[in-house]
Amino acid sequence: QVQLVQSGAEVKKPGASVKVSCKASGYTFTSYYIHWVRQAPGHGLEWMGVVYPSGSFTSYAQKFQGRVAMTKDTSTSTAYMELSSLTSEDTAVYYCARREVVDTMAYLQYWGQGTLVTVSS
Amino acid sequence: AIQMTQSPSSLSASVGDRVTITCRASQGIRSDLGWYQHKPGKAPKLLIYGASSLQSGVPSRFSGSGSGTDFTLTISSLQPEDFATYYCLQDYSYPWTFGLGTKVEIK
Numbered sequence: 556q557v558q559l560v561q562s563g564a565e566v567k568k569p570g571a572s573v574k575v576s577c578k579a580s581g582y583t584f585t586s587y588y589i590h591w592v593r594q595a596p597g598h599g600l601e602w603m604g605v606v607y608p609s610g611s612f613t614s615y616a617q618k619f620q621g622r623v624a625m626t627k628d629t630s631t632s633t634a635y636m637e638l639s640s641l642t643s644e645d646t647a648v649y650y651c652a653r654r655e656v657v658d659t660m661a662y663l664q665y666w667g668q669g670t671l672v673t674v675s676s
Numbered sequence: 677a678i679q680m681t682q683s684p685s686s687l688s689a690s691v692g693d694r695v696t697i698t699c700r701a702s703q704g705i706r707s708d709l710g711w712y713q714h715k716p717g718k719a720p721k722l723l724i725y726g727a728s729s730l731q732s733g734v735p736s737r738f739s740g741s742g743s744g745t746d747f748t749l750t751i752s753s754l755q756p757e758d759f760a761t762y763y764c765l766q767d768y769s770y771p772w773t774f775g776l777g778t779k780v781e782i783k
Contacts, residue, residue, distance in 0.1 A: 652719075
């Protein structure tokens with residue numbers, strides 16, 4: 556069965572960076588785009604970006620341009636999301652999700668369990 | 677980026693009520709829209725894709741409609757397990773964008 560298992564909770568100081576992993580299993584990792592979504596406390600879901608494991612394609616929300624990097628390691632079927640220059644506003648639960656495409660319709664069906672990143676001095 | 681305007685931001689309803697949530701896109705997005713349910717401490721759950729296609733395993737009381745710029749999620753008879761926050765997500769073009777969400781609460 557398809558599974559996306561994320562790394563554990565992190566506590567970071569302002570100005571630091573965090574790297575969250577998303578390990579895929581139960582399918583061919585290189586065949587599906589991986590998206591990243593976050594939810595800050597009291598806020599809604601926010602789309603951050605996408606990485607294609609088979610190639611170099613990435614796309615990021617304008618808000619994160621310049622301080623986010625989404626990468627992958629095909630040898631371990633793992634996607635990564637690294638966010639730098641953290642502030643308290645980056646405190647959030649971060650999710651990875653696999654993009655499905657059926658008859659040109661795209662959606663996010665499989666999700667990781669979420670990773671809480673807390674930014675605090 | 678395409679903006680998704682979702683309304684209402686919250687609503688109170690009783691079990692058995694019919695509930696309607698709307699999303700409006702800032703430009704036409706064909707039928708490239710999904711609806712997701714989110715409960716605290718859990719990952720979001722896909723309900724509807726392609727504006728009107730019911731995801732496998734999702735109860736038939738959920739339905740979606742619309743195309744172009746105006747979309748609707750309807751819950752025909754609200755059940756206790758449906759109290760959650762609902763989001764639309766446009767997948768027409770990058771960057772994908774969510775609506776701000778609709779919190780469905782118990783009246």
